[in-house]
Amino acid sequence: MGKIAIEDLAKIQEAARYKIALRQGAGRVRINVHMGTCGIAAGARGILTAVMKEIEARNLHDVIITNSGCAGLCSQEPMMTIEVLGEPAPVKYVLLTPEKITKIIDMHVLKGQVVKECALALGSERTR
Amino acid sequence: MEDLSLHILDIAENSIAAGAHNISIVVNEDAAHDLLTIEITDDGKGMSAEVLRSAADPFYTTRTTREIGFGLALLKDAAEMASGGMEIQSTPNLGTKVRATFQLSHIDRKPLGDMVETITALLCSSVEVHVLYVHARDGNKVVFDTREIRDELGSISLNSVKAISVIRGYLNQEEDTLAH
Ligand SMILES: Nc1ncnc2c1ncn2[C@@H]1O[C@H](COP(=O)(O)OP(=O)(O)O)[C@@H](O)[C@H]1O
Ligand SMILES: [Mg+2]
Numbered sequence: 377m378g379k380i381a382i383e384d385l386a387k388i389q390e391a392a393r394y395k396i397a398l399r400q401g402a403g404r405v406r407i408n409v410h411m412g413t414c415g416i417a418a419g420a421r422g423i424l425t426a427v428m429k430e431i432e433a434r435n436l437h438d439v440i441i442t443n444s445g446c447a448g449l450c451s452q453e454p455m456m457t458i459e460v461l462g463e464p465a466p467v468k469y470v471l472l473t474p475e476k477i478t479k480i481i482d483m484h485v486l487k488g489q490v491v492k493e494c495a496l497a498l499g500s501e502r503t504r
Numbered sequence: 505m506e507d508l509s510l511h512i513l514d515i516a517e518n519s520i521a522a523g524a525h526n527i528s529i530v531v532n533e534d535a536a537h538d539l540l541t542i543e544i545t546d547d548g549k550g551m552s553a554e555v556l557r558s559a560a561d562p563f564y565t566t567r568t569t570r571e572i573g574f575g576l577a578l579l580k581d582a583a584e585m586a587s588g589g590m591e592i593q594s595t596p597n598l599g600t601k602v603r604a605t606f607q608l609s610h611i612d613r614k615p616l617g618d619m620v621e622t623i624t625a626l627l628c629s630s631v632e633v634h635v636l637y638v639h640a641r642d643g644n645k646v647v648f649d650t651r652e653i654r655d656e657l658g659s660i661s662l663n664s665v666k667a668i669s670v671i672r673g674y675l676n677q678e679e680d681t682l683a684h
Contacts, residue, residue, distance in 0.1 A: 384674060388653070388667040408630065413575040416514050417505050421625050428628070432665045441665060442630040445521055 404438035405485050406459040407431075412446025418453040419472075426474040427456070430481045439485065452496060458484055468496040505578060507617025508542065508606075513625055514575045515544045515602050520629050522548025522600065527626070528636040531619065533608060535642050540588075540606040540613065551594040559592060579604055586613035620675040623648065627671065628663045639682065646678040 409415075409424040424443055431439050447455055452470035458480070459466040467490050469480055476494050483489045505511050512529060519527045524546035532541045551559060559576050579602070580590040588605035606613045623637050627650070637648040653671075 384670045385653070387670050411513070411517055411625065411629075413514050413517075413578070416510050416517075421510065421513060421621055424625050424628070425621055428624075428665050428668060432669050436665075439665070441628055442663070443625060443628055444630040445517060 403440040404461045405436075406440045406442070407456055407485075408459075409441070409443045409456045410445070410447040410453065411443040412450075412453075414446065414450035415453040415455065420454040422474065423454045423456065423472045423477060426477045427481070430477055431485075434481070434486070436485070449496075455496070460484070460488065463488070469494045470496045505582070505614070507615045508540075508582065509617035509619045509622045511575075511579045511582060511604075511614075512542060512544065512619070513622040515579060516546075516622075516626055517629075518575060519544065519546035519548050519600065520626075520631060520633060522546060522550070524548035524599065524633060526634045526636070528638075529623075530638045531616065531640070532638075533616075533641040535608060538608045540586075540608045540616075542604045542606075543601060545599065545601040547599040550596040550598050550600055551592075552596055556592060556594050576602070582606075582614055586610035620672055620679060623675060624668050624672050627668055632663060639679070641682045644682050646675075646682060648675060648678070 407427055409420055409427060411420050411424070420443070424441070427441055431441065447453075447457075447468070449455065449470070454472045455468060455470050456472060457466050457468050467484065469476070469491070472494070476491075480491050480494060483491050505514070512531075516527050516529060526547045528543075528545045530541075530543040530545075532539075534541070561577075576590070576592070583590045583604040583606055586606040587610050588607060590602065590604040592600065592602050594600040619637070619639060623635060626633065626635055634654075635648070635650045637646070639646040
């Protein structure tokens with residue numbers, strides 16, 4: 377394997393330190409993108425990348441991004457679940473597009489306002 | 505699925521669902537033999553002979569339990585459309601290897617697509633897995649092993665937006681060295 381530059385490793389290390397702090401505090405926000413066969417076919421991988429890029433661009437360190445298997449609602453894919461510490465229930469967002477991602481991160485993750493027109497139902501799933 | 509990198513992600517998600525700690529993904533584009541080979545190997549729970557039989561068969565698949573789905577059938581179909589095929593070797597408690605072959609120049613062969621996006625997506629799966637990725641093309645080769653990075657960094661997690669962004673940049677550079 378070609379060498380990852382020392383400074384790159386240092387960046388990863390620094391990032392990981394945040395991550396450990398997050399794990400201990402469990403993170404303020406958890407975003408889980410569903411990555412079953414239907415989700416992948418409907419564009420879930422691009423949604424995951426869009427989420428990562430938006431979080432990075434906003435320099436947010438208290439968000440954990442994961443992906444996990446099928447949520448069993450194939451016609452609603454791509455989907456993601458957002459859990460915010462202190463909110464009563466996780467919110468499942470459906471039929472996602474990169475534009476919706478920008479809006480959901482601005483409204484829900486930053487301002488705590490659920491984007492109702494993109495949401496499925498409150499409280500239908502927990503990811504932890 | 506639009507391209508093969510999406511199939512690969514889907515098959516690797518099976519490995520994660522099977523509790524794998526290690527996943528290896530080997531893509532080999534061999535123009536001299538007009539052959540594209542994809543191998544995904546894991547150390548997950550493996551399949552019983554019965555699951556193995558049904559997993560490879562889309563018809564049996566759709567008519568039985570939810571246990572059986574269609575990701576493997578889709579890959580098999582994509583391979584067969586390009587004069588290739590798919591085989592699965594699996595041993596309970598040891599792991600599974602899925603191997604798909606394609607005629608490289610076949611008009612119906614799906615493009616490989618973005619392998620970097622597939623690898624970075626795997627790095628943020630909800631359980632941490634070690635990923636070994638090898639992409640060979642006509643004698644040139646990209647090798648990426650999360651174990652090597654972890655060895656350098658100690659026992660810390662690679663799943664953070666910053667870390668994945670660094671890895672994405674690195675992998676894109678490496679993939680560029682394979683360009684025709
Ligand atoms: N890597 C693997 N390890 C163990 N079992 C597997 C693996 N891949 C597939 N299987 C089994 O084969 C079944 C069919 O897989 P697949 O066609 O991808 O559909 P799905 O993942 O939707 O069930 C799975 O449900 C699982 O029981
Ligand atoms: Mg599957």
